[in-house]
Every structure is written in structure tokens, then in C-alpha cells.
Amino acid sequence: MAKRNPNGAGTVTKRKDGRYQAAVYVPQPDGTSARKFVYGKTWDECDGKRKELVERAKQGIATPTRSAKLTEWLPYWLEHFVAAERKKTTHAKYETHVRLYLLPLLGTKGLESLSPRDVRTFLAKVAKKSSAATAKESHRVLRSALSAACRDELIVRNVAMLVQPPRVTSREVKPWTxxxxxxxxxxxxxxxxxxxxxxxxxxxxxxxxxxxxxxxxxxxxxxxxxxxxxxxxxxxxxxxxxxxxxxxxxxxxxxxxxxxxxxxxxxxxxxxxxxxxxxxxxxxxxxxxxxxxxxxxxxxxxxxxxxxxxxxxxxxxxxxxxxxxxxxxxxxxxxxxxxxxxxxxxxxxxxxxxxxxxxxxxxxxxxxxxxxxxxxx
Structure with a gap:
């Protein structure tokens, strides 16, 4: 008899179309769990994907079963990436940009559906609402958040890197003589x-x-x-x-x-x-x-x-x-x-x-x- 995987490790089954599929319960960005399906042409290919999901779940890494929206990903990123790895001043600055600009203007967008055009429109609105310097900083925060999503394999490309941030005229410093x-x-x-x-x-x-x-x-x-x-x-x-x-x-x-x-x-x-x-x-x-x-x-x-x-x-x-x-x-x-x-x-x-x-x-x-x-x- 084939060895059965322990509870929570998922199973690999053969579909009617000849492919194989595996289902594993994985954590979601909002803290809940959901069933994630992966597929492969062979049993070994599908089992390899199943093992990756199980390992990510053991590490507490969220694997959305659907395209996560920025309203879900950004708070998760602030808590598990920025707060854990960066200084408090950096976390406070990033949280401000997420709360005031990113969530109100881009929150309904999905990670996978976000386009370079969306980012350009977002930067124009922030520059008009605040300043070019603020828009440039918001661009940096968004780029960092999407880079983390790429590392977690939630998206395949960082669209923020395809958009140039606004040009900012540096304040001329005139120190005392x-x-x-x-x-x-x-x-x-x-x-x-x-x-x-x-x-x-x-x-x-x-x-x-x-x-x-x-x-x-x-x-x-x-x-x-x-x-x-x-x-x-x-x-x-x-x-x-x-x-x-x-x-x-x-x-x-x-x-x-x-x-x-x-x-x-x-x-x-x-x-x-x-x-x-x-x-x-x-x-x-x-x-x-x-x-x-x-x-x-x-x-x-x-x-x-x-x-x-x-x-x-x-x-x-x-x-x-x-x-x-x-x-x-x-x-x-x-x-x-x-x-x-x-x-x-x-x-x-x-x-x-x-x-x-x-x-x-x-x-x-x-x-x-x-x-x-x-x-x-």
C-alpha cells in the first residue's frame, strides 16, 4: 500500500484528464486557512508542488488561494516583513504611506491584476494631493511591498519597477558660513x-x-x-x-x-x-x-x-x-x-x-x- 501523508500534508490524486492534482490547507494573509490546489503532468511533479506548499505552511508563509488584494497583502507585509526586519522609524513611515495613500487609492486592486498604468495613475494622484516627494516615497513603499510578494511567489513580476517615480527637485541646502x-x-x-x-x-x-x-x-x-x-x-x-x-x-x-x-x-x-x-x-x-x-x-x-x-x-x-x-x-x-x-x-x-x-x-x-x-x- 502507498504510504499515506499525515493530516494536513495533502494528497495527490489522478484526474480524469490524466493530470495529477494535490490539495493542501495553507494559511491566508488574513490569518485563516483555505484549501489550495496544485497540478502536474506527472505524480512526481505534482507531489513536489505539494511538498512546497506544506513547507510554506510550516513556516507560516501565506499562500493565497486567490489573487490577494492589496488591502490584504499590505497590512500582512507591514506586520511580517517590515516590523520584523526594519527599524521602528521605517515601519512608522511605511505604515503612514500605506494608510494614507496606498490603501485608499490602490487597495481594491489585486496583486496579479495590478498594472503599470495603475501605478502611474496612483503616483499622479498622490503628487497632486500632496507632493512629488511624497509620491516618490509611496512608490518606494509599493515597490518594496511587491518585491516581498515576488519573493513569496504570489506574483511573477513587480510592476512598480516598470514605472519611473516622479522627479523631485532637491531642496538646496545653504549652510551657515x-x-x-x-x-x-x-x-x-x-x-x-x-x-x-x-x-x-x-x-x-x-x-x-x-x-x-x-x-x-x-x-x-x-x-x-x-x-x-x-x-x-x-x-x-x-x-x-x-x-x-x-x-x-x-x-x-x-x-x-x-x-x-x-x-x-x-x-x-x-x-x-x-x-x-x-x-x-x-x-x-x-x-x-x-x-x-x-x-x-x-x-x-x-x-x-x-x-x-x-x-x-x-x-x-x-x-x-x-x-x-x-x-x-x-x-x-x-x-x-x-x-x-x-x-x-x-x-x-x-x-x-x-x-x-x-x-x-x-x-x-x-x-x-x-x-x-x-x-x-
């Missing part, structure tokens, strides 16, 4: 977060990296700190995570950073004594009066307030990274070194700054052509 930067630091010197602004300007550290810096990662004697984590607030939760690149990076400290951090440590020790039993020891460099991490929004508000007090043009705190890169490149620091200091994941990000600054150097160099090519009398 060296004189304006000095003016800001002079104005901020008495502020409790002065050392944080020094790190942002001199080292180009991100806001989350500054707030997530711990004293255990700072060595003022050897003049080095290690950027290991960042603190973010997402969906009302303040939490620590790895850096944007996921890597730790040691950064040598200029003397201005060492002096600012020594002064800040003295101020924090005084705050600890004043708080007494209310102090919560978290180990963070920048804290509230009771030891808790500084809110990211409060750091930005202080930066804006001090900028206005100094009478300086309005810039984002994040633009201090661009200003830092500009000063480093203008000083002759190689792009690869600038990339390591700023923690860029790709050299192309650094080269955008490098090219911007190099234009001034090129203009100065080509200015000598007038002298070199001037006719001799």
Missing part, C-alpha cells in the same frame, strides 16, 4: 545644550545620535567617542536603536568638543546633586534635570530659538551635518574620510557635498587661466 557658525556657538555658549550643538556642528552627528550618546562611549582623555546608537520618538514612544547605518563608528574629538563635554559633565553632576532622589541614572550625556534623555523635539526647539537670538538665517539642525561636511571638504579632507566621520552609508551622499564645494575650488583654479592665456605684448 564660518562666521555665522561662530556667531551661533558664541550665542549658545551659556545654553545647557551647548555641547550638543558643538557635536552637531563639529562632527556632523545626527540629532538621534547626539541624544543617544552615553558617557560610556566617550573618552575625553584619549579624545574619542563612539557613535553606537540613536534615540528616537516614534508613535509616542521614546526608544533607543542602532545607528542609521547599523554600524558603530569611532570619531576623534577636536579640542572644542572635549572642552564642551568637560563643561557639560560638570553641569550634569550639579543637576544630579540638585535632583537628589528624583535623579534617574540612564548614562546618557544629554539629559533632563532628572536624568532622563532629552526629547528630540526639545533639542530642535533650542536650536531654533538660539538661531533667532543670534539673528541668523533659519536652517534645520540636520543642515549642520551639511555644514560640517562643507568645512571638512574645503579643508582638503578626502571624501572617504568625510564619509566615515558623518556615518554616510554610501559615498554618493558624501560626493554630493564634495562636488558642491569643489565647484568653488574649480572656479578659483580656472581663474588662473586668464593670467596664463593672456596674450604676451
Amino acid at each position: 564660518l562666521a555665522q557658525t561662530r556667531t551661533f556657538l558664541s550665542t549658545a555658549r551659556a545654553d545647557p545644550l551647548y555641547a550638543a550643538f558643538v557635536l552637531a556642528i563639529a562632527l556632523g552627528m545626527r540629532r538621534g545620535e547626539i541624544i543617544g550618546l552615553r558617557w560610556s562611549e566617550v573618552d575625553l582623555d584619549d579624545r574619542v567617542l563612539v557613535v553606537r546608537e540613536q534615540v528616537q520618538r516614534v508613535r509616542g514612544e521614546l526608544y533607543a536603536d542602532t545607528t542609521k547605518s547599523g554600524k558603530r563608528r569611532p570619531v576623534p574629538l577636536p579640542r572644542i568638543c572635549v572642552a564642551a563635554l568637560r563643561w557639560h559633565r560638570l553641569r550634569q553632576a550639579e543637576a544630579r546633586r540638585a535632583a537628589g532622589a528624583d535623579w534617574q541614572e540612564t548614562g546618557y550625556v544629554f539629559t533632563t534635570r532628572t536624568g532622563r534623555p532629552v526629547e528630540p523635539s526639545n533639542l530642535y526647539r533650542s536650536f531654533v530659538r538660539l538661531s533667532k537670538t543670534a539673528g541668523l538665517p533659519a536652517v534645520r539642525l540636520h543642515d549642520a551635518r551639511h555644514g560640517c561636511a562643507t568645512l571638512l571638504v574645503a579643508s582638503g579632507v578626502p571624501p572617504r574620510v568625510v564619509m566615515e566621520i558623518l556615518g554616510h552609508s554610501q559615498i554618493g551622499l558624501t560626493m554630493n557635498v564634495y562636488t558642491h564645494v569643489a565647484q568653488d575650488t574649480q572656479r578659483e583654479a580656472l581663474g588662473n587661466m586668464d593670467r596664463l592665456l593672456k596674450p604676451q605684448h
Whole structure:
């Protein structure tokens, strides 16, 4: 007698037309189970397909018995792919695009029936409703979701990859001049977060990296700190995570950073004594009066307030990274070194700054052509 498959493993039977079919109960994107049929010209071919379905079911991978709609797939993808593998900030951003744009405008479309034309129409509507930048980001989210569906063999092609995202004009960043930067630091010197602004300007550290810096990662004697984590607030939760690149990076400290951090440590020790039993020891460099991490929004508000007090043009705190890169490149620091200091994941990000600054150097160099090519009398 042929060995019978265990319950739930399905069976292979021969059809009247000579082909073979197998039926297996498989999980659906909505959490239910349904019977899935597969077919083959031979018993072995059909049994191989049956085994694949059983293995997918054991791993909890959804195998729709019909063409799943985006209303079913996108929430499943967010929960089982994005939430499990990506940072919370990424999950929050993707969830926003799914909730505000993808589900309302494409939710009724099936994964297999979605066409490039549908995607183009969708992007046009989002660009009109919001902006080209938002449409481009929604395109990226859709492309990622469909790539996951391809890997799960729910669809055979990713139609989002066949459609070009909208072109976005990058916002021109105009960092402060060296004189304006000095003016800001002079104005901020008495502020409790002065050392944080020094790190942002001199080292180009991100806001989350500054707030997530711990004293255990700072060595003022050897003049080095290690950027290991960042603190973010997402969906009302303040939490620590790895850096944007996921890597730790040691950064040598200029003397201005060492002096600012020594002064800040003295101020924090005084705050600890004043708080007494209310102090919560978290180990963070920048804290509230009771030891808790500084809110990211409060750091930005202080930066804006001090900028206005100094009478300086309005810039984002994040633009201090661009200003830092500009000063480093203008000083002759190689792009690869600038990339390591700023923690860029790709050299192309650094080269955008490098090219911007190099234009001034090129203009100065080509200015000598007038002298070199001037006719001799």
C-alpha cells in the first residue's frame, strides 16, 4: 500500500484528464486557512508542488488561494516583513504611506491584476494631493511591498519597477558660513545644550545620535567617542536603536568638543546633586534635570530659538551635518574620510557635498587661466 501523508500534508490524486492534482490547507494573509490546489503532468511533479506548499505552511508563509488584494497583502507585509526586519522609524513611515495613500487609492486592486498604468495613475494622484516627494516615497513603499510578494511567489513580476517615480527637485541646502557658525556657538555658549550643538556642528552627528550618546562611549582623555546608537520618538514612544547605518563608528574629538563635554559633565553632576532622589541614572550625556534623555523635539526647539537670538538665517539642525561636511571638504579632507566621520552609508551622499564645494575650488583654479592665456605684448 502507498504510504499515506499525515493530516494536513495533502494528497495527490489522478484526474480524469490524466493530470495529477494535490490539495493542501495553507494559511491566508488574513490569518485563516483555505484549501489550495496544485497540478502536474506527472505524480512526481505534482507531489513536489505539494511538498512546497506544506513547507510554506510550516513556516507560516501565506499562500493565497486567490489573487490577494492589496488591502490584504499590505497590512500582512507591514506586520511580517517590515516590523520584523526594519527599524521602528521605517515601519512608522511605511505604515503612514500605506494608510494614507496606498490603501485608499490602490487597495481594491489585486496583486496579479495590478498594472503599470495603475501605478502611474496612483503616483499622479498622490503628487497632486500632496507632493512629488511624497509620491516618490509611496512608490518606494509599493515597490518594496511587491518585491516581498515576488519573493513569496504570489506574483511573477513587480510592476512598480516598470514605472519611473516622479522627479523631485532637491531642496538646496545653504549652510551657515564660518562666521555665522561662530556667531551661533558664541550665542549658545551659556545654553545647557551647548555641547550638543558643538557635536552637531563639529562632527556632523545626527540629532538621534547626539541624544543617544552615553558617557560610556566617550573618552575625553584619549579624545574619542563612539557613535553606537540613536534615540528616537516614534508613535509616542521614546526608544533607543542602532545607528542609521547599523554600524558603530569611532570619531576623534577636536579640542572644542572635549572642552564642551568637560563643561557639560560638570553641569550634569550639579543637576544630579540638585535632583537628589528624583535623579534617574540612564548614562546618557544629554539629559533632563532628572536624568532622563532629552526629547528630540526639545533639542530642535533650542536650536531654533538660539538661531533667532543670534539673528541668523533659519536652517534645520540636520543642515549642520551639511555644514560640517562643507568645512571638512574645503579643508582638503578626502571624501572617504568625510564619509566615515558623518556615518554616510554610501559615498554618493558624501560626493554630493564634495562636488558642491569643489565647484568653488574649480572656479578659483580656472581663474588662473586668464593670467596664463593672456596674450604676451
